[in-house]
Amino acid sequence: MFLGFLQLRSPSFNFCVSVFVFISLPISFVSQTITEAAATYMHHDCLNAITTPDTTYRFNLNHLLAYLSSNATRTTGFYNATASSGTSEDTVYGMFLCRGDLPADACHDCVSGATKDLVQRCPEKQGAVGYYEECTLRYSSRYIFSSSAVDPSSFISGNKSISEATRLGELLRATFSELASGISDLGPGAKKFGTKETRFTASRTVYTLVQCTPDLTGFDCNRCLRIAMSYLPDCCGGKESASVLFPSCTVRYDVHPFYLSVNASGARPTPLVPPPPGKSRISSLTIIAIVASISVSVVLFAIGYCFLSKRAKTKYIQEENGKESGAPDNITTVDSLQFSFATIEAATEGFSANNKLGEGGFGAVYVEGVQYSNGLLKYVARVHLLMDNELL
Template identity: 45%
Template sequence: MATPSFHVSMTLVILTLLSLNKEVSTTTYQIAYSCSNTLTFTPNSTYQSNLYQLLSFLSTNATREDGFYNTTVGQNASNLVYGLFLCRGDLTTQNCQECVATATQDVINQCPIEKEAVIWYEECMIRYSDQSFFSTLNTMLKIYVPSRKNISDPDQFYKLLMLTMNESVSQVANASTGAKKFATKEANFMGSQILYTLEQCTPDISNSDCIICIRDAISVLPICCSGLQGARVLLPSCRIRYEIYPFYRMLNARTSPPMPAIIPPPPPGKRSILLLTIIPIVALISVSAVLFIMIYYFLCRRARKEYNAIHKENGSLQFDFATVEAATAKFSDDNKLGAGGFGEVYKGTLPNKQEVAVKRLSKRSGQGEGEFKNEIELVAKLHHKNLVRLLGFCLEGEEKILIYEFVPNKSLDYFLYDPQRQGQLDWSKRYKIIKGIARGILYLHEDSRLRIIHRDLKSSNVLLDGDMNPKISDFGLAKLFETDQTRGHTRRIAGTLGYMPPEYAIRGQFSVKSDVYSFGVLILEILSGNKINSFYQSDGGRNLLSYAWKHWSDGTPLELLDLTLRDSYSAKEFMKCLQIGLLCVQEDPARRPTIASIVLMLNKSRSVIFPSLQQPAYCSGTHQNMPLESVNETPMTDVSPR
């Protein structure tokens, strides 16, 4: 009599564990979001009212069987809002509704005043804009989220991955009108290991556009995720994902159990022996099944916790606090490299013996979580010899930490303004630094796949490597532009006075010419060996700009030259740099050169014909209300980057 009750109890345990595992797999997790912070609406405006109404419509229509819905709210072109949601093709209507309801709440927090936004979850995606995007392919925005774990035999795995994903493309794209453009596929890899893949397009785009989108997403994998066990690539019009564990409902799996084998009755006299044999076997099988399911459940839970911890802040770059603390000897003063407005910087050594610079943000600093995330998202995508390389980050409790490559010679201001160290920067080094900074800015503005405005270029944010090559650092205030965008506006000014152009400091307008202005100030500091705010009336000017302009106008430009350079400078290169510096700080942004033309000027060996110079900004009475003598090197708070 003990055996039947044992079997029932095992069944209850199995069902309970299965239900627990189901709860884990259907929890809503945000993966990424994007919002254009240059296209904003006024709070309490008609557009905001229409947006909230649109989000409400999306949420209430999330029970649709096809998992997709698009609609428009508004009466005229100035306040129309277009929006849609798309749920993963394997979801139940209940799971879809839960995800869309969560997304419509979260997107307002992530993008509170932006007219355009898209937010991705594991289970769904919502998107809205003030411009119609229905039935229109969008492959401009791509977000990839790689796994942290490597795969064994990456070459064979990559071949299998490409083959499996490409086989599913036509299945996704050729879905009939009104059906889901969704497919999953499995393939065996190295015995018992299975590759799971998923592809999906928004149903409103054409079959040919769906093929283009999926193939575009697949083309990202060799760049971002080669040799890794899993990855996601997210676009507004499609998404793909692969893993070596099941992450979707097995729609193609058998739903009915196989027919049991017919066992002939035992011969007379052997019934009791057979029962004694069968009962332990059944018990052993039941226990094994329970153990297997428990192990599977806990592995899933651990994987989900790992996923949640990693993808909150940008995947494989995350370090735990214990590792960072050990690397810096618990942030000892002996390892301290310096301090700035946002916190302190320490030298550290990772377990693999790699030296790093650890930027520990102050709990009272102006850089909040928004700027912190901004710096991670931007710098992780940038690779140039004149930009400092971000290796990782740590976000635990109140700790916000950035881990950079170690640059041994500290920052430009460490040498430039110290009478004991100025001599180490001879003319050839200074000219190389000017050219290197220009190349780094050119990469940010034009040559990277993003267009980035740094907004805080200054001498302390230019690091020097072992060969005195410059590396631009500190992207906490940077702004991301669309490739065809030329300028933006913010109500909250951030940066360092003295390096800010007047249109930004006064009206909050910024553009690529904002960085050009800051670069001009840097050039004049490098030529003179003086800070922007180190002048007095007795020097013939209110600040370095007016001082430089006075000597240029008086025909005595060499009076600006750092005394330590008098025996090493090149007169032709000095005059070229001085004219470029004065051009960069022109009050009218239109009169400032582009960074591309500056790089060309610096690299030309022959004489360059310069446009006529006008009085720089802050030299006339126009901006007398902004005295640069009272510069505060601590950046002001800016919460606008997201």
Template identity: 35%
Template sequence: MGSSILTLLFSVFLINVSFAADPYFQFDCANNGNFSANSTYGTNLDSLFSQLTSDEVFNYGFYNISIGESTDQVNAIGLCRADKKEDTCRRCLNDTISELQQRCPNYKEAIGWSEFCTLHYSSQAIYGVMETDPFKILVSGNVSDVNAFNQALSSLLSNLSSRAAAEGALRKYAANSTMGLDVFTRIYALVQCTPDLSQSECSDCLATAIGRIGSFSIARTGCRILQPSCNLRYETSPFFEAVDDIPQPSSPPPPSTEGNGNNTTRTIIISVVASIVGVLLLVLCIWIFLRRRKPKETIEIADKEEVIKAESLQYDFATVRAATNNFSDENKLGQGGFGAVYKVMNVMNSERVLTLNVDVLILFCIH
């Protein structure tokens, strides 16, 4: 009898030690159905746990796995705190799996929050779905000057939420500290969303978490808000480490030209020919334009008689004025290259054409 009691007490002690491995561990067994131990769903869940902990790709501490089909499909999301290395992350996920297997046996959906990681599995799709329930809150300490503390905390969390939400698809995390109650007190805080959320979804999730601080943990120097899609924590002592920057994507390689040699040559030929044709068309248009320009106004000679050279005949001004009837418009024939052109009579007993220049009056005779 005594031996049985000792065995029972020792078993209870081992269970408590196991459950207390992480003093911050929290869980929720969702009322979303159950499965039998030997069912396909149970087999798929075991395979999922095995794959989650043996996955060679660290992926910055975020895991999204689905195994099975239809009603037997199991979906899981694992998220490690961004300031933790790969070995700490895997150890945390392993411990969380063990805790959930003991706390929520045969549940189709459960979520566990450890200090450094979160694990959520379900028979329903959970990737890309923002969830703020169920939630857990852990608090510690008391604040002397509530207003000053809350004002500094609110500003810090607002800034961190904006930064985390604006991060990319690999990680949505931000951490920092600010002056707290006085020059000797600082507030340290971090916020994190699962990277599958959009910027607005992450902002909404963290806004809900921040709102719960005021509802459940007023005047506390430490608090953790744990939700399926995001979490936050603040303390008056340091608790997070520096985070390595996520490397930027490398420049994309130049497009492959394998198998495209003929296409490249054809493209070059077409471009050259098009350029030459364009130049030729431009030259042709200019030539047509110049051909169609209106020539200078000239005097047609009906009888095509020979024009006497300008220097062969010259007259004084009085003779020209008399011959043109005092430069009458009736005798004006038009405008030539040297000036106005007039028809004159009675000059050398023949009809004449006079071109008047400002400086010289030259008479052209038509025979």
């Protein structure tokens, strides 16, 4: 029905509508793509009691998630917050932790996507924890700050096995212990994140990563990491890649690069290897700016085209109406302004007072007659100058 309606319009109208539809499609597609690609899903757990969308708790949760998303540009990559209506039953606690090597815009993209994704995966739960490639998001009706949490735990491993599994296990224990000790020396509030590359064979390197939430003490961080390390042999022994995911800490390794290298000066990290084809690291803000610039240009062109088309059409209609009414052409010669006395006398009905409009220093002004055009009455006035009863 909608397309049939458009076909009844003029070609210029169809063009204008088509342009705006054409613009809206890529913007919608880009927005959807960014939302889907910003947070690369790994695993999630739904927690606590069931809630309904119309409760005060759910209202507070929505505000909390929006607030967390708006604060995801912080350089620390970590933030926690509380939303409450004044009662403990309606209070919700939440936090996010971005992978420590990522820049602020990548952190924001992940948190923004995760806050939308996780509530859809746990639509009726008061609590949830979501693990994504770039960040972790967690919320609960229970207090979750400054305490180590190893439950619920999640284990993810690759499908391929590696030769010399025993030697790999020994290498991982030594590397993870070194990393855990290093970040455990940091106090509460510091970014607790560490990575290390270790040569396994002449052609293969093992990449390792550990991270804790900054609100933990060094002791709690170290304890959380060592519990996670203890799970690796049973869940993922001999695999090319594995991750142990706790709400408060993460242990992960892979024989392929999966994080950005961070130098000692603290400068912006650079990729270990170029990203694979088709996986650009251009931020969503850059993509939106490009699409918006192109869209604005096309909109301005469409508006200009529609305006000029409408004005040309209006002028054409006016010209056609003029032809149909038989209106005389504009007077362009001096001879056409000259009339005989008899013609003027007949036109003014013998200079009748009923046709007299007024009188000035040079004579009187009379209505020459009336015309009808398209049912509309038009008065045609002529100025006749009379001086001593003679026509000038």
